[in-house]
Amino acid sequence: MNDEHQGRYAKLRASLASKGLDAALITSTDSIYYLTGFRYVPFERAFFLVARPEGDPVIVTPRIEAENIATIALPHRIVEYVDYPALPGETYLDALGSVLSVGERIAVEPSMPAEIMAGIADYAPEVMPLIETLRLVKSADEIRRVETAARYSDLGLRMIMDAARLGNSIKGGYDRIPELRAEIVRREGTFDQYTSSIWLGAWAAPFSAQPHRFPEPSDTFREGPNVGLSFLRVNGYSAETERTFFLHAPSAEEAEIFATMLAACDIGYDMLRPGISAHEVDHRVMTFLRAEGFGDNLLHRVGHGIGMGGHEGPWVAEGSDDVLEENMIISIEPGLYWRGQGGYRHSDTVLITSDGYRKLTDFSRDINAMTLV
Structure with a gap:
């Protein structure tokens, strides 16, 4: 399935480029599975795949999932945060801040939880059904x-x-x-x-x-x-x-x-x-x-x-x-x-x-x- 996932991620990158986006935050379990084949249950801990028009994805994960994430065949980089909730400096927002910048055009999924949407408000995210659109036509x-x-x-x-x-x-x-x-x-x-x-x-x-x-x-x-x-x-x-x-x-x-x-x-x-x-x-x-x-x-x-x-x-x-x-x-x-x-x-x-x-x-x-x- 690696070729399948590589092709899907390439299409996502092309979509980001065509829309003039700097990045997309992918959070839903089905979208992560679609892009990587990784299966997980997030419970209360936020999980992000950060995609850009160029380069491999960055996966922002709670530390408890990091070893599991390493098994994903699609080339990627991992950024860990400690847990949820966490002390200032150790939260998922701090981890995101190491890979995103205020002022970039960032897309998020329609299904993103309201709590996370409120937490990333400083990035002025734009709601776009990027993965949903890719999934319309089947391989x-x-x-x-x-x-x-x-x-x-x-x-x-x-x-x-x-x-x-x-x-x-x-x-x-x-x-x-x-x-x-x-x-x-x-x-x-x-x-x-x-x-x-x-x-x-x-x-x-x-x-x-x-x-x-x-x-x-x-x-x-x-x-x-x-x-x-x-x-x-x-x-x-x-x-x-x-x-x-x-x-x-x-x-x-x-x-x-x-x-x-x-x-x-x-x-x-x-x-x-x-x-x-x-x-x-x-x-x-x-x-x-x-x-x-x-x-x-x-x-x-x-x-x-x-x-x-x-x-x-x-x-x-x-x-x-x-x-x-x-x-x-x-x-x-x-x-x-x-x-x-x-x-x-x-x-x-x-x-x-x-x-x-x-x-x-x-x-x-x-x-x-x-x-x-």
């Missing part, structure tokens, strides 16, 4: 790693649906998580606890109308639309697979809504190609659903980016400035929701190709396959 290695996560995402959803029965608790899906983790370890050889996670869940009707409500293990499957979600990060990279399914023969109305949801997905898919506005994809899908009379049943955008994070840019939303490019990875997941009744949403992990798109998740989606009786 061949990143695509391979998302493809790997996508295979396990599909397997996780199959486990959810295999455990689903009318009258049963949704807990059956949660119970399969150790089995899925073991399968990943068997096939991949590792399940890195710092950069991996598994969430297998089901929203039983009527809670499927609340897609961001955490399902309770006591929730019980009943008639109506249920939504199952397999949401994984496997050794650094993410994928998601989501399906609406029934545990009874759906009514004519339920089947019609299901078909409308699929039609909305297909409108989005038909637009996917390099150069298309992410705003326009969402706008066209939403225009269709509003014209069908479902304006009051919409809760969210059509999709979002997927990579190291399960939710990252590009944002497939009305108001987004993002333009799709080859090798971006996104979700397509328009949804329809009725409070107290249930919701309808499929989601797949999708790669933008040179002439369109390719689904990285591969799970049945028609109503016959999604009727489990």
Whole structure:
């Protein structure tokens, strides 16, 4: 991975130069992992990668992490501070003062904690999504790693649906998580606890109308639309697979809504190609659903980016400035929701190709396959 990290850091340096910046302070764990492959949990101690248009990065670290930092393959220099909190002269601000100067143009990440932002106010930092922008377009290695996560995402959803029965608790899906983790370890050889996670869940009707409500293990499957979600990060990279399914023969109305949801997905898919506005994809899908009379049943955008994070840019939303490019990875997941009744949403992990798109998740989606009786 050293060549991969060298290439990413070179792109960051070029970005700094093109924007006339003297330095960037990189603080988020995912950004550090993206640039160096280093995994850590900072807790309360501040940690910085200081990048400049020329030269190797300087890593400002608490002393307790210094020996770990030395293992980073990307060439770098280490500056230590004692601890947090620390006496005057021994703080992280003192360490930063040895590598930065007031009056330089310095960029910081949007995710920088407010406490640190206030502490470095004298440097007049500018908030810029530098790493977030670099992460939008995936390398061949990143695509391979998302493809790997996508295979396990599909397997996780199959486990959810295999455990689903009318009258049963949704807990059956949660119970399969150790089995899925073991399968990943068997096939991949590792399940890195710092950069991996598994969430297998089901929203039983009527809670499927609340897609961001955490399902309770006591929730019980009943008639109506249920939504199952397999949401994984496997050794650094993410994928998601989501399906609406029934545990009874759906009514004519339920089947019609299901078909409308699929039609909305297909409108989005038909637009996917390099150069298309992410705003326009969402706008066209939403225009269709509003014209069908479902304006009051919409809760969210059509999709979002997927990579190291399960939710990252590009944002497939009305108001987004993002333009799709080859090798971006996104979700397509328009949804329809009725409070107290249930919701309808499929989601797949999708790669933008040179002439369109390719689904990285591969799970049945028609109503016959999604009727489990």
